[in-house]
Amino acid sequence: MKYRQMGKLGVQTSAFGLGCMRFNGEASGDSTIDEQKAINLIRQAIDGGVTYIDTAYVYLNKTSEIVLGKALRDGYREKVTIATKMPLGAVKDRESMEALLAEELKKLQTDHIDFYLMHGVDKKEWASFKAIGAPEFFDEMKREGKIRFKCFSFHGPYEDFEYILNDYDWDMVQIQYNFMDVENQAGLKGLKLAGEKKIPVVIMEGLLGGRLSKAPENVQALYDAFPVKRSAVEWAFRWLCNHPEVSVVLSGCNEPEQIEENLRIFDTVEAGAMDDAELELMENVRRAYLDRTKIGCTGCKYCMPCPNGVNIPGIFSAWNNVSLYCTDPAKDWGLKRIRENGAGADQCVGCGACEAACPQHLPIIEQLQCAWGELS
Numbered sequence: 001m002k003y004r005q006m007g008k009l010g011v012q013t014s015a016f017g018l019g020c021m022r023f024n025g026e027a028s029g030d031s032t033i034d035e036q037k038a039i040n041l042i043r044q045a046i047d048g049g050v051t052y053i054d055t056a057y058v059y060l061n062k063t064s065e066i067v068l069g070k071a072l073r074d075g076y077r078e079k080v081t082i083a084t085k086m087p088l089g090a091v092k093d094r095e096s097m098e099a100l101l102a103e104e105l106k107k108l109q110t111d112h113i114d115f116y117l118m119h120g121v122d123k124k125e126w127a128s129f130k131a132i133g134a135p136e137f138f139d140e141m142k143r144e145g146k147i148r149f150k151c152f153s154f155h156g157p158y159e160d161f162e163y164i165l166n167d168y169d170w171d172m173v174q175i176q177y178n179f180m181d182v183e184n185q186a187g188l189k190g191l192k193l194a195g196e197k198k199i200p201v202v203i204m205e206g207l208l209g210g211r212l213s214k215a216p217e218n219v220q221a222l223y224d225a226f227p228v229k230r231s232a233v234e235w236a237f238r239w240l241c242n243h244p245e246v247s248v249v250l251s252g253c254n255e256p257e258q259i260e261e262n263l264r265i266f267d268t269v270e271a272g273a274m275d276d277a278e279l280e281l282m283e284n285v286r287r288a289y290l291d292r293t294k295i296g297c298t299g300c301k302y303c304m305p306c307p308n309g310v311n312i313p314g315i316f317s318a319w320n321n322v323s324l325y326c327t328d329p330a331k332d333w334g335l336k337r338i339r340e341n342g343a344g345a346d347q348c349v350g351c352g353a354c355e356a357a358c359p360q361h362l363p364i365i366e367q368l369q370c371a372w373g374e375l376s
C-alpha cells in the first residue's frame with residue numbers, strides 16, 4: 001500500500017480509502033446489509049494496509065456506522081482514521097448538531113471522529129448552517145477532541161465550491177472526481193484550488209460508482225491497443241493517483257476480490273508517474289466515452305419548467321448516462337424518480353415552449369420521444 005501526506009495536516013494516509021456506502025448494493029436501492037460480510041470486507045482492507053475509512057450517518061439506512069463500529073473492535077480502531085458525516089437534513093439548531101455527533105460517536109464505538117464532514121453541503125445550506133452556528137460548533141468540537149478535522153463533502157457547481165472552500169478554515173474536502181468529471185462539479189479547477197491552499201482532497205466516485213469499471217467496446221479497444229495491459233479499474237485509479245493534490249481515493253467495494261484487486265493497484269500508484277502516452281490514452285478514453293453521448297443537452301434548464309411537468313434535462317441526462325456507461329435504465333435512480341413523479345416524456349403535448357427557450361436549439365420534442373422509447 002502506498003501512503004500519502006494529507007496536505008497541511010501532517011497526517012499520513014493510505015492512498016486507497018474504503019467507502020462504506022455500498023455493501024450489498026445500496027446503489028440498486030437495496031439497503032439491507034449482510035453484516036458479517038461487511039465486517040470481513042472492512043477488516044480485509046485494514047489488514048491489507050488501508051488506514052482511511054469513510055462512512056456517513058445516512059448510509060445503508062443508517063446502519064453503516066453501526067457495522068463499522070463493530071468491525072473496528074478487537075484493536076482495529078487504532079489502525080485507522082474514520083471519516084463520517086453530519087446529516088444536514090436532520091440539523092435544526094446547535095442542540096441537534098450535538099445530539100447527532102453524540103449518536104454517531106456511540107454508533108461508531110469511539111470517543112472521537114478523525115474527519116467530520118458536512119455531508120454534501122451546497123452554498124445555500126452553508127449560509128443557513130453558518131446562521132445557526134455550525135462553524136463555531138465544529139471549532140468547539142475540535143478543541144474538545146471529539147473531532148480532529150473539520151471537513152465537507154461536495155457535489156455542486158465549481159463556483160459554490162470555491163465560495164465554501166474560501167469561507168472557512170477547512171481541514172479537508174471530499175469531492176467527486178474521475179476522468180469523466182474533469183469539468184463537472186468541483187472538477188480539476190476545484191482540485192487545484194484545494195491543492196494551492198494545501199487542503200487535502202479525498203476523492204469519491206473515482207469509478208463513477210462502478211460505471212467506469214466495465215468499459216464499452218469502443219473504450220476497451222483503446223485499452224487493448226495500448227502496449228501496457230491494465231484493467232479499466234486500474235487505469236481509472238492510476239489516473240486519479242497521478243494528481244499530487246489527491247490524498248485518498250475512496251472506493252466502496254462489495255466483494256473480497258474487489259478489495260484484493262484495489263490493494264494490489266494501490267501498492268504501486270505514484271503522483272506524477274504517468275507518462276505522456278498514458279495521459280494521451282486517458283484523454284482518448286474520455287473522448288471515446290463522450291462519443292457515445294446521445295444529445296448535447298448542457299443541463300442549463302432554460303427550457304424549464306415545462307408546463308406539463310416533463311423533466312427535460314433529467315430525461316436527457318439519463319439517456320446520455322445509460323448510453324455512455326452501458327447501464328440498465330431500470331437501475332437508473334434519476335429515471336426512477338422521474339417516473340415516480342410523473343415527469344416522463346409521455347406527458348409532453350408538443351407545445352414547443354421548451355424548444356423556443358433552448359440555447360442549444362435542440363429538437364427537444366422529437367428527441368424526448370426517442371429517449372423515452374429507448375429508456376422504456
Ligand SMILES: NC(=O)c1ccc[n+]([C@@H]2O[C@H](COP(=O)([O-])OP(=O)(O)OC[C@H]3O[C@@H](n4cnc5c(N)ncnc54)[C@H](OP(=O)(O)O)[C@@H]3O)[C@@H](O)[C@H]2O)c1
Nearest residue numbers: 019020021153204205206207208209210213250251252258
Ligand atoms: N459524501 C458524499 O456525498 C458521497 C457520495 C458518494 C460516495 N461517497 C463515499 O465515497 C465512497 C466511494 O464512492 P463510490 O463507492 O461511489 O466509489 P467508486 O469506486 O466510484 O464505486 C464503487 C463501485 O465500484 C465497483 N468496484 C470497486 N472496485 C472494483 C474492482 N476492483 N473491480 C470492479 N469493480 C469495482 C463496485 O461496483 P459493483 O457494485 O459493480 O460491484 C463498487 O460498488 C463511497 O463508498 C462513500 O463512502 C460519499
Ligand code: SF4
Nearest residue numbers: 306348349351352354
Ligand atoms: S413541448 Fe413538451 S416538453 Fe416541451 S414544454 Fe411543451 S409539453 Fe413540455
Ligand code: SF4
Nearest residue numbers: 297298300301303358
Ligand atoms: S434548454 Fe436545452 S440544453 Fe438547456 S437543459 Fe433544456 S434541453 Fe438541455
